[in-house]
Amino acid sequence: MKLDVRGEICPYPQVKTVAALKKLSAGDQLEVLTDHPPTLETVPAQAARLGYVAEITAVGTAEWCIVLRKG
């Protein structure tokens, strides 16, 4: 599943990611496309709470892809 939260103001990138994780079907992974630097700190922490591991890659200027999978 992919989630594009670019352009969103705080705290929507985090909130939408957590909401998507809760709806994610078993075995699926979530790819979050974000341009909001604080999500690089908050999303891995929130995802860990739900048992997900985060991997971050820079995909452009001020844009990152956070891949979340079951740890």
Added chain:
Amino acid sequence: MSGDANSLPPPVAAETTARLPTAWHPKSTSLVMGLGAAAAAFVILLGAASSDRLLAVFWLFGLAFGFVLQRSRFCFASAFRDLFLLGDARVMKGILAGLAVATAGFTVLMARMMPDTGVGSVPPGATVLPLGLHTLLGGVLFGIGMVLAGGCTSGSLYRAGEGYVGSMVALLGIMGGLEISSHTWNWWWHLISQAPLVWLPERLGYLGGTLVTLGGLLGLFLGVSWWEWRASIMLPLNRQEAPTPTSLGEYLRALGQTIFVKGWPVVVGGVALGTLNVFLYTYRHPWGVVAGLGIWADKLAASVGLGAGELLGRSSLAGCAFEPETASALGHMPLLNLGVIGGAFIAASLASEFKLRWPRQPLRYVQSIGGGVLMGYGAGLALGCTVGAFFSAIPSLALNGWVFALALAGGAYIGVKLLNHLP
């Protein structure tokens, strides 16, 4: 991990931190943009210094505040909001660390300036503000506004420097709210003029006032830690260690990445901001944002014939809450704010994090402007924002800082409830 950890919620997988990227490389265009802006900021510094040293000092401090805010993604709004939204106290702990450092520094400065605490006045520059219902009401309005707009006053300034269009809109809202508060000021003044200044050392001495303040901060730290544990969001204290550098060049490159590219831990940001605030106080008075924005709001309103006219008692208020009507639109307080925007732009560019971000949902612009107006009006009532009436007030050993903080938390709680009902 110790044995009693069994009673805690499941610990976070260590891999979370291990898999964070060790480095990403800044784009050369961003780097050029950042270095160019830094050079321009330096030229402005020289220009300001040649006319009035005070202007140069405040511009420089603004740049430093903006740089630190951007690097550590320091946000007063998220500190209060995330307690209720996510059960997360990470940013709040950074603020508490900054407050503790500033409390120690401010106490030394105030004790040097005014050794005798029992004379019925407060040290020059200290942010001791009239304490009353207006403090509570202003804090609640401000708290709701900052959650809706996604950032407080200092947050909107530095995010504007990072290219967040929503934050630029919020700044306009804040100035609008401040101007509306100026228009209702004389009515509120009847209440505010009766309100007492409660400065802790006046009753408790410097030692007592400082101990009570530091004790309160420690209590809050333990309280929010318990809050996090309750929400099962405890994080490991130690981050994954990076590989040991094999040469001096590699060491310096890694250091550069840590400072200029990777985000700082928020506690580092808090301590840096608290320290900067102490140094700024040695120059004249602590950090404040509302004064500079208020000058702009007043000038803009007056230029279209909507000026608020005479404001009763404003000139009698201590601290940096408001500046006299005669203040220049490019005076030291507005320059402090411009510096924050500039410093954040430089920091964001060097880290390749600058980008014009346009919210796609029209509702977000409404939230930004509406939240901004609430913040502006609240700051007008409380005589300051999360910076002046909170981050500079608690270290001033002023009770109004604590009351404002409590009201901010209440407002943030209401704001989160509202946020949950918005798409």
